[in-house]
Amino acid sequence: MKLYPLKFNPVYSYRIWGGEKLKTVLNKTYEEDSIGESWEISDVDGNETTVANGDLAGKTLRQLTEQFKGDFVGNKVYEDFGTDFPLLIKFIDAKTPLSIQVHPSNELAKERHNSFGKNEMWYIMQADKDAELIVGFNQDVEKDAYVKHVENGTLTDILNIEKVERGDTFYIPTGRVHAIGAGVLLAEIQQTSNITYRIYDYNRVDAKTGEMRELHTDMAVDAIDYKFYDDYETAYEVETNxxxxxxxxxxxxxxxxxxxxxxxxxxxxxxxxxxxxxxxxxxxxxxxxxxxxxxxxxxxxxxxxxxxxxxxxxxxxxxxxxxx
Known part of the structure; x- marks a missing residue:
């Protein structure tokens, strides 16, 4: 059996902050409300996508890698990752803001969770008027000062807020505090990992559970990069064809x-x-x-x-x- 370009059946995920744009803008098909993420290509346990087209329909990424090895993922990729598919591909629709969060580094994620870290990038596909992202700090911050801001509910005073529009792109390395704001539809490319430390969640109650979501403030302290950077947004050029x-x-x-x-x-x-x-x-x-x-x-x-x-x-x- 020969390999060919593969489309996958997305896995749709309910999120407390999810909206309708995956359906209304991207023409996705699902029945549930508040779908915040379409996992397009995923090897995450419990959220594996399956091939949607051709003779290989129904196969997972792991099954494809086991069967075709380097012919599927590339010889060097197979040497480095074996049957673990290294990328997770998503579309994300934030009707309301995501929690303020951070992802641990490869080393910390391996030590604590036996997982990859979660370096990721965002490409803004559509943004409502005045839509924003939180990306990093607006100044160099001392760890003790950061903890005080979290305790006092003044964390946003030290965070960098970016107004965004279609085409804006951001790389989010592990350790960078971040959050997608309300009214943003984006494409996300990331390492295969589902490890997120929530720092602040606006004291929201999840309508599905009737409870506030778990925070990971203590675990986040050692995962954060406290430096200020002046190049949070990615500069790039576009050329036709x-x-x-x-x-x-x-x-x-x-x-x-x-x-x-x-x-x-x-x-x-x-x-x-x-x-x-x-x-x-x-x-x-x-x-x-x-x-x-x-x-x-x-x-x-x-x-x-x-x-x-x-x-x-x-x-x-x-x-x-x-x-x-």
């Missing part, structure tokens, strides 16, 4: 591809799977295995054996192109 660098980190590389006409992509020297997230417009993808379509809010995974593809669009279409 070209792939341009967006976020390159030790954990994944993401480029932005803008298509109006056609572009050929050659992955002969890319020893990795490649994931496309269509964040604007629609396109046709052609390769040796056949012809595929993608619309805004759809994701497709090219196995490592897919080395040449042609992308065609008759409108301004943007795709996030992620690999290891």
């Amino acid at each position: 070209a792939s341009k660098k967006l976020v390159h980190s030790p954990y994944f590389k993401t480029n932005i591809v803008e298509i109006n006409g056609e572009i050929n992509r050659d992955y002969t020297n890319t020893d990795s799977f490649v994931i496309y997230m269509c964040v604007e417009g629609a396109l046709k993808l052609e390769c040796e295995a056949g012809i595929y379509t993608m619309n805004t809010g759809e994701t497709i995974l090219l196995p490592a054996t897919t080395t040449n593809v042609k992308l065609t669009s008759s409108e301004n279409t943007r795709v996030l192109e992620a690999s290891l």
Whole structure:
């Protein structure tokens, strides 16, 4: 059986802060209310996505890696990660703000949870007027001062708040305090991890449980990077019918591809799977295995054996192109 570009059945997650944009803007299909996340490609235990198209329909990422090894994920990726798929791909809709939170580093996550850390990036697909994100601190902070702010309920005084609009991009390394604000729809690419330390949750009661969500203030103290940075937002260039660098980190590389006409992509020297997230417009993808379509809010995974593809669009279409 041959590998081919794979679409997956998303896993939809209820969130206290979730809205309707995954359905109304991205045309996702589900019945529940307050769906905040569409996990597009996931190897997280209990939330594994399965192939939706072709002969491999129903297979999980782990089953695909076990069967095809380096042909699926890339030889170097298979050497480094075995059957653990290294990336988690999501769309997130925040109707109300997420909790203020932080993710532990690889070392801390391994020690405490036997998990990867959670370095991630956000690409803003749509934002309501005056929508905001919290990313990092607005000054260098001492650990003791931070603890006092948490205890006094004045944490937001020292946090960096960014107004956002479509196309804004942020890399969130482990240790960086952050939160998605109300009215933001975004694409998220991250390490495969579900470890989050909540610091503050606006004293909200979850309608499903009738209780406030657990906080992890003590665990967060040792996980936080208390420095101020002046480059929280990622600067990048876009060029029509070209792939341009967006976020390159030790954990994944993401480029932005803008298509109006056609572009050929050659992955002969890319020893990795490649994931496309269509964040604007629609396109046709052609390769040796056949012809595929993608619309805004759809994701497709090219196995490592897919080395040449042609992308065609008759409108301004943007795709996030992620690999290891």
